[in-house]
Amino acid sequence: MKLLTMRDLSVRDDLTLFFDGAFDPQARLEHELAPFLLALEEHAGEWMPTLVKGKRQRNYSRDAFWKALEEGRDEDGAIIGLHRTGVPAVSLTLWLMSRRSKLDISLHIQPPTFFADAERSRQFVDLVRAWASRYPTPYAIAHGASDMGLTGYPSFGRDDKTWSLDKFEKVYEVFWLNVFGPALVETVGRERMLSTPAHRVEALPDGSVLLVMWPTATGFASDEARVAQARAHVHLRPELDFDTVLRTLRERSATLAPVEPRFHPDVAQLLSRVVDESAISKRQRTIAGFNTNPPPEPEEWLPANAPLPSDVEDAERERAHYAYLAERLVALLHTDVPSVFDATPESLTDVDFHFWHQGFPERFERWKVDEQAVPAVGAYLGQVLVKNLGGQWIPRKKLEEAQVRVGDRVWLPFLRAHRYMRSTQALLDCSLTQLYRVAERHRSAERPRG
Numbered sequence: 001m002k003l004l005t006m007r008d009l010s011v012r013d014d015l016t017l018f019f020d021g022a023f024d025p026q027a028r029l030e031h032e033l034a035p036f037l038l039a040l041e042e043h044a045g046e047w048m049p050t051l052v053k054g055k056r057q058r059n060y061s062r063d064a065f066w067k068a069l070e071e072g073r074d075e076d077g078a079i080i081g082l083h084r085t086g087v088p089a090v091s092l093t094l095w096l097m098s099r100r101s102k103l104d105i106s107l108h109i110q111p112p113t114f115f116a117d118a119e120r121s122r123q124f125v126d127l128v129r130a131w132a133s134r135y136p137t138p139y140a141i142a143h144g145a146s147d148m149g150l151t152g153y154p155s156f157g158r159d160d161k162t163w164s165l166d167k168f169e170k171v172y173e174v175f176w177l178n179v180f181g182p183a184l185v186e187t188v189g190r191e192r193m194l195s196t197p198a199h200r201v202e203a204l205p206d207g208s209v210l211l212v213m214w215p216t217a218t219g220f221a222s223d224e225a226r227v228a229q230a231r232a233h234v235h236l237r238p239e240l241d242f243d244t245v246l247r248t249l250r251e252r253s254a255t256l257a258p259v260e261p262r263f264h265p266d267v268a269q270l271l272s273r274v275v276d277e278s279a280i281s282k283r284q285r286t287i288a289g290f291n292t293n294p295p296p297e298p299e300e301w302l303p304a305n306a307p308l309p310s311d312v313e314d315a316e317r318e319r320a321h322y323a324y325l326a327e328r329l330v331a332l333l334h335t336d337v338p339s340v341f342d343a344t345p346e347s348l349t350d351v352d353f354h355f356w357h358q359g360f361p362e363r364f365e366r367w368k369v370d371e372q373a374v375p376a377v378g379a380y381l382g383q384v385l386v387k388n389l390g391g392q393w394i395p396r397k398k399l400e401e402a403q404v405r406v407g408d409r410v411w412l413p414f415l416r417a418h419r420y421m422r423s424t425q426a427l428l429d430c431s432l433t434q435l436y437r438v439a440e441r442h443r444s445a446e447r448p449r450g
Contacts, residue, residue, distance in 0.1 A: 013280055015112040015217050017128065017142040017177075018154075019105040021135030025098040029069060035134045036094070036103075037065060040082075043127035045120065047109055049082035049090050075099075088114040103135050112144055115217035125177060125200065125212055136206050138181035139168040144220050148175065149281025150252045174233040176217055182207035188236050197231050221253040259287040264294050266437035267428075273353050274428065295428060298435045300416040307403055307410040310395050318395035322402070325379030332376065343384050345440075348432040351380070356427045374421050375399055378414030381432050385411060388436075389443055407443035411435065 023032045041048065052058045054068030060082065072078045077096035084090035088109050095104040115121045124142070132140060141153070155163040156172040168184060185193050185207060193209045194201055200212035213232060219225050230246040263271045271290050278286045302308070312318045326343075329351075333340045337354045339347045355361075361369055382404045385391035391404040391411075400418060403410040413435075420430040 012110050013112055013144055013146045014108045014110040015115055015124075015142060016145040016148060017105065017107040017140070019107075019128070019131060019135075019137060019140040019179075021103040021105065021131065021137045021140075022101050023096070023103040023135055025101050029073075029096070030066065032103075033065075033069070036131065037062060039127055039130035039134070043123045043130065045123055047084060047088045047090050047114065049084045049092055051083040051085065053081035053083060054078075087111075105131070107142075108145070112218050116219070118215045121216045124217065125210075128177060128179065129202070129204070129210055132179045132208060132210065133204055133206070136181070137179055137208065138183060140177075140179035141175040142177035142217065143175035144217075146256055146280040146283075147220055147252060149279050150255060171233065171236045174211070174213065174229055174236065176213050176220055178211040178213075179204070180209050180211070185209050192236065196235050198228070221256050223250070223253070226250055226253060256281070256284060259284045259291065261287050262291045266434045267295055267431060270349050270352050270431055270433050271428070273349075274356060277357060295431065295434055298411075298416065298430070298438050300412040300419070300435065301409045301439075302403070302412070304405055304408050304410055307394055307405065308396060308401050311397050312395045315393075315395050318402075319393050322379045322382055322393060322395075325375045326383040328372075329376035329380040340380075343380070343387050345384070345388060345433070345436050348381070348384055348436050351377075352427060352431045352433050356424060359424045361421050361423050361427070369421050370418075374417045375414065377420065377432070378402075378417030381417060381435065382411075382413035384432075384436060385413065385439060389440060391439075406439045409439065409442050411439055 048060075050060050052060050052064045052068045054072040056068070056071070058064035058068065065080070065082075068080050069078055072080060073096075075098065077098040079096075080094045082090070082092040082094070088111065091106075091108045093106045095102070095106075097104070109115075115124060128140065128142060131137075141148075151173045153173065154168075158166070168181075170187060171180070171184070180188070180193065190209075193211075194203060196211055198211050199214050200210065202210045204210055211232065213228050214225055220229075226246060226249040230242055230249055233245050234240045234242045261268070261272065261275070275283060275286050275290070330340050333351065333354060337347070337350045339350045341347075360373070364373075378399065382391070382393065382402070385404045385406055386393065389406045391406040394403040394405060394410060396402045399414040400412065402414050403412055405411075416430060416432070416435050420426055420432065422430075
């Protein structure tokens with residue numbers, strides 16, 4: 001049974017709830033948490049978690065929850081995960097911080113379109129209302145993760161020091177669902193808060209106010225929803241300009257509008273993996289950027305009839321040295337990139353992605369990159385050309401001049417590696433994958449000469 005991981009959450013949008021509550025750490029935990037479970041069981045319905053994950057993974061039941069709590073609890077508190085592996089997929093994390101009397105909830109549900117149904121959305125709101133009524137919160141929100149990411153939540157663009165001091169001292173943003181704690185309500189003004197133009201406005205027992213912008217949790221990027229969002233925000237912050245707020249919201253909607261990938265086939269697999277790693281809020285812009293700025297054609301080649309002649313005394317010894325250098329890359333990456341053993345085109349893509357994901361060129365001192373990584377990468381690329389395309393090494397004293405003849409071209413893998421390792425961006429602009437695919441395309445039908 002596969003649990004919804006943080007990587008899964010980054011690949012697709014989801015309905016996200018962040019709830020920072022409080023509990024009494026002196027009371028019995030069973031007493032304090034029973035309302036949390038009761039509300040979940042009453043209102044979750046079709047997305048009710050089916051698994052409890054503490055130190056062990058168990059099928060959900062009250063007993064399983066208490067066992068997980070007992071196993072994972074220490075003087076600082078406990079962390080328990082509740083999951084659902086079907087559709088919709090659910091990841092709910094409950095943090096209990098005893099020293100700070102905090103009960104924090106992070107909930108992610110995929111896909112958010114599950115809540116296009118008004119009744120399901122209403123039940124979700126009722127769940128949050130029940131939690132907020134039992135566990136006082138200064139601020140809680142639920143919204144689409146992609147749009148939330150564009151707001152800069154939770155700092156909303158403030159520096160760390162300012163954010164840590166001020167927290168949520170004013171209404172920086174209005175989301176689909178909002179719980180404003182008593183302090184924030186008083187800052188805005190209770191009468192103003194309760195007169196907010198919204199789908200649902202409700203005063204809670206502790207002085208908090210629940211605001212829900214529109215009936216369903218989906219459709220936040222529609223123009224109708226954006227107008228409602230802007231009206232509510234300007235109502236709560238009269239000093240803001242409605243047209244400016246609405247324009248910003250519409251710009252966010254445009255940023256999130258789906259963009260069809262049009263990646264060059266040579267690098268489509270690599271760029272798709274890079275896109276999947278980008279923040280969901282920035283994904284469409286990333287796709288658009290790759291569409292309009294494809295990697296340049298490789299320049300690290302010479303015509304096969306005009307190669308640099310070998311200038312070494314012992315060609316076989318140099319070829320053995322290249323094999324040794326390639327093995328150094330295998331030794332470096334075999335744990336994180338198991339396919340590096342295979343020396344295939346797919347291995348090159350895995351290597352490209354790994355180096356990009358690690359930000360490798362910026363992580364290490366330049367001399368280490370140039371003297372250790374570049375020779376190993378160039379040799380490995382050359383060995384893949386030899387193994388899979390029938391290439392032949394033309395050794396040279398200078399590594400950057402060493403070539404591999406493939407069909408009607410000779411390629412300079414060490415020169416490619418040198419350019420490849422200039423920066424993290426260069427890993428994409430000068431990928432090993434792309435050079436291999438171009439070499440493959442240009443290979444002539446004639447058997448390469450010895």
